[in-house]
Amino acid sequence: xTLVIGALTxxxxxxxxxxxxxxxxxxxxxxxxxxxGSITLGAAVAAILLIxxxxxxxxxxxxxxxxxxxxxxxxxxxxxxxxxxxxAGILVMTALYSVNLHVMGKSNIPLLTxxxxxxxxxxxxxxxxxxxxxxxxxxxxSERDISILxxxxxxxxxxxxxxxxxxxxxxGTAMRATGDNPQMIRALGVDVGAMMIFGLAVSNxxxxxxxxxxxxxxxxADVQMGIGMLVWGLASVIIGEALVGVRSxxxxxxxxxxxxxxxxLLVAMALRWGLDPNDLKLITAVFVFGALVLPSLLSKLRSxxxxxxxx
Amino acid sequence: MLEVRQxxxxxxxxxxxxxxxxREVSLxxxxxxxxxxxxxxxxxxxxLLNAVAGTFFVDSGSIHLGGRDVTRWPEHxxxxxxxxxxxxxxxxxAPSMSIAENLALAARRGRSRGFGSALGAGWMRELHDRVxxxxxxxxxxxxxxxxxxxxxxxxxxxxxxxxxxxxxxxxLDEHTAALDPKSGDKVIRVSEEIIARDKxxxxxxxxxxxxxxTLGDRLIMMHxxxxxxxxxxxxxxxxxxxxxxxxxxxxxxxEQLDETAAAMLKRAYI
Numbered sequence: 001x002t003l004v005i006g007a008l009t010x011x012x013x014x015x016x017x018x019x020x021x022x023x024x025x026x027x028x029x030x031x032x033x034x035x036x037g038s039i040t041l042g043a044a045v046a047a048i049l050l051i052x053x054x055x056x057x058x059x060x061x062x063x064x065x066x067x068x069x070x071x072x073x074x075x076x077x078x079x080x081x082x083x084x085x086x087x088a089g090i091l092v093m094t095a096l097y098s099v100n101l102h103v104m105g106k107s108n109i110p111l112l113t114x115x116x117x118x119x120x121x122x123x124x125x126x127x128x129x130x131x132x133x134x135x136x137x138x139x140x141x142s143e144r145d146i147s148i149l150x151x152x153x154x155x156x157x158x159x160x161x162x163x164x165x166x167x168x169x170x171x172g173t174a175m176r177a178t179g180d181n182p183q184m185i186r187a188l189g190v191d192v193g194a195m196m197i198f199g200l201a202v203s204n205x206x207x208x209x210x211x212x213x214x215x216x217x218x219x220x221a222d223v224q225m226g227i228g229m230l231v232w233g234l235a236s237v238i239i240g241e242a243l244v245g246v247r248s249x250x251x252x253x254x255x256x257x258x259x260x261x262x263x264x265l266l267v268a269m270a271l272r273w274g275l276d277p278n279d280l281k282l283i284t285a286v287f288v289f290g291a292l293v294l295p296s297l298l299s300k301l302r303s304x305x306x307x308x309x310x311x
Numbered sequence: 312m313l314e315v316r317q318x319x320x321x322x323x324x325x326x327x328x329x330x331x332x333x334r335e336v337s338l339x340x341x342x343x344x345x346x347x348x349x350x351x352x353x354x355x356x357x358x359l360l361n362a363v364a365g366t367f368f369v370d371s372g373s374i375h376l377g378g379r380d381v382t383r384w385p386e387h388x389x390x391x392x393x394x395x396x397x398x399x400x401x402x403x404x405a406p407s408m409s410i411a412e413n414l415a416l417a418a419r420r421g422r423s424r425g426f427g428s429a430l431g432a433g434w435m436r437e438l439h440d441r442v443x444x445x446x447x448x449x450x451x452x453x454x455x456x457x458x459x460x461x462x463x464x465x466x467x468x469x470x471x472x473x474x475x476x477x478x479x480x481x482x483l484d485e486h487t488a489a490l491d492p493k494s495g496d497k498v499i500r501v502s503e504e505i506i507a508r509d510k511x512x513x514x515x516x517x518x519x520x521x522x523x524x525t526l527g528d529r530l531i532m533m534h535x536x537x538x539x540x541x542x543x544x545x546x547x548x549x550x551x552x553x554x555x556x557x558x559x560x561x562x563x564x565x566e567q568l569d570e571t572a573a574a575m576l577k578r579a580y581i
Binding site: 166168169170171172173174176177180181183184185186187188189190191192 | 364385386387388390391393395397401402403404405406407408412413415416417419420421422424425426427428429430472473
C-alpha cells in the first residue's frame with residue numbers, strides 16, 4: 001500500500017509537469033525541451049531556499065518565478081531571434097545545467113533536515129487528530145504518507161481549477177487562439193510573439209513547481225533529475241487524451257492529471273514485477289513513439305479494410 | 312479615411328525571383344466608400360490589401376488610416392483599426408474553439424485582454440442577437456467548435472468578427488473565391504448588408520467581374536503593380552461586366568503588341 005500511495009503522490013506531483021507540457025505541446029504545438037532544465041531549476045531554487053530555512057510555500061513560489069524566467073527566455077530566443085523552437089529549448093536547457101549547478105553549489109542537495117510542505121501536511125493532520133498509522137481499505141498507512149498525498153491532491157485541484165479559469169478569461173482564450181490560428185489572432189490585434197513568450201513562461205513555471213514539490217517529497221534535489229522529463233510529460237498528456245478525449249478544455253486538464261497518475265502507477269507496478277529501472281526511459285520513449293504513430297496507422301488500416309472486402 | 316501615398320514593394324529584391332508587386336501606388340478612400348479592386352493574377356491587388364493590413368512593411372511611401380500614420384505599425388497594432396476577411400475560410404477563425412469564443416476574441420480586437428471571463432452571461436445574450444442577423448441558425452450552435460462548420464458559415468462568421476467593433480477600414484481579400492456559388496452569394500449578401508448598415512469604409516478584392524461591377528461605389532483596376540483604372544459615381548453605376556472584360560482585353564492586346572514590337576526590333580537589329 002505504501003507503494004501505491006507513493007506512486008499516487010509522485011504521479012500527482014508530476015501532473016503539474018504534465019500540465020506545463022500540455023500548454024507548450026498541445027496549445028502551442030511546441031515541443032519545449034526547456035522542461036528538462038526548468039524542472040531541475042525549480043528543484044534547485046526550492047532546495048537552496050529550504051535549507052536556509054525559507055517557508056516551503058515561499059520556496060515553491062520562487063521556483064515558479066525561476067521557471068517562468070527560463071520559459072520566457074526560450075520564447076524570446078524563438079520569437080525575437082527566430083531560432084528554431086526545438087533548438088531554442090535545447091540552448092536554454094543546456095545553459096540551465098550550469099545555472100542549476102551554480103544555484104545548488106554542488107550536484108545534490110539533501111533536504112532531510114529541512115522543513116518541507118510534508119511537515120506542514122503532517123502538522124495539519126495532527127491538528128485534525130490523526131496520529132500514528134491509519135487503516136485504509138485494510139492496510140496500515142503512515143499518517144505522514146496519507147497527509148502528504150491529501151496535501152498534494154489539494155494543491156493539484158487548486159492548480160487545475162486555476163488553469164481552467166485562466167483559459168476562459170480574455171487573456172487565456174487569446175492564448176489558446178494563438179496556438180490554434182496565429183494569423184487570425186494577429187488580425188484581431190494580439191502580438192503572437194509576446195503571447196508565445198508568456199505561454200512558455202507559464203508552462204515552465206508550472207514545470208518548475210513540479211520540480212520543487214518533487215524535491216521536497218523525495219528529500220533531495222539532484223542536477224540530473226530533469227533527464228527524460230519532457231517525454232514523461234508527453235506520455236501523461238497522451239494517456240490523458242486516450243482516457244477522456246479532447247472534447248473540452250476542462251476535461252483535457254483533468255485527463256492530463258489522470259494520465260500522469262495512471263502512468264506513474266503502471267511504472268510502479270512494472271518496477272515491482274521486476275522491470276529493470278535502467279530500461280524505464282527507453283520504454284517511456286517507445287511508448288510515446290507508439291502513441292504518436294498508432295492513431296494514424298490505425299486509421300490507415302481502417303480505411304484499407306473496405307477495399308479488401310471488395311477484392 | 313484610408314490614404315496610401317506612393318507605396319512600393321519589391322519581393323526578393325536583387326534575386327532572379329525579384330517581383331515588383333507595388334509601384335508607387337497612391338490611393339485615397341473617403342469614409343463610407345465601398346471600393347472593389349480587380350486585376351489580373353500578380354497585379355498587386357492582394358499585395359495592396361496586405362500592405363494596408365501590415366503583413367509586411369512597404370519599401371517606400373506611407374499609409375495613413377483615420378488620420379494616423381500607420382506605416383511603421385506592426386500588423387497586430389494596426390488590427391485596432393482594421394477588420395479583415397481572408398480568402399481561405401480556415402484563416403479567419405480558430406477551428407478548435409467554439410463560435411462563442413471566437414466572437415469573444417473578435418469583440419476585443421485591438422483592446423486589452425485581461426482576466427475577465429470571456430463568456431459572461433450578458434455577453435452571451437448580445438452574441439445570440441447579433442449572430443441571428445446572419446440568418447444561418449448559428450445562434451443555436453454557439454458552443455460548437457468552428458471547425459465543424461462549412462466554409463460559407465465560417466466566412467460569414469469571420470465577417471461578423473471583422474465588423475464586431477467598427478473598423479476604420481474593412482479589408483475583404485477574395486473572401487468568396489474558395490466557396491461554392493450558393494454560399495458565395497450568401498456571404499456577398501451579408502457583406503453588402505453589414506457594410507451598408509454600419510456605413511463602413513471597405514476595400515474588396517475580387518476575381519468576379521460581376522461582383523466588381525455591381526458592388527460598391529467605386530472600382531479600381533490594377534495591373535503590374537499600378538492602378539490603371541479608377542471609376543466612381545455615375546460612371547461606376549453604369550459599369551457592366553462586359554466593360555471590364557473589354558478593359559482586360561485591351562490590356563492583353565497592348566501587351567501582345569509590345570511583344571511583337573520587341574520581336575520585330577530583334578529581327579531587325581540582331
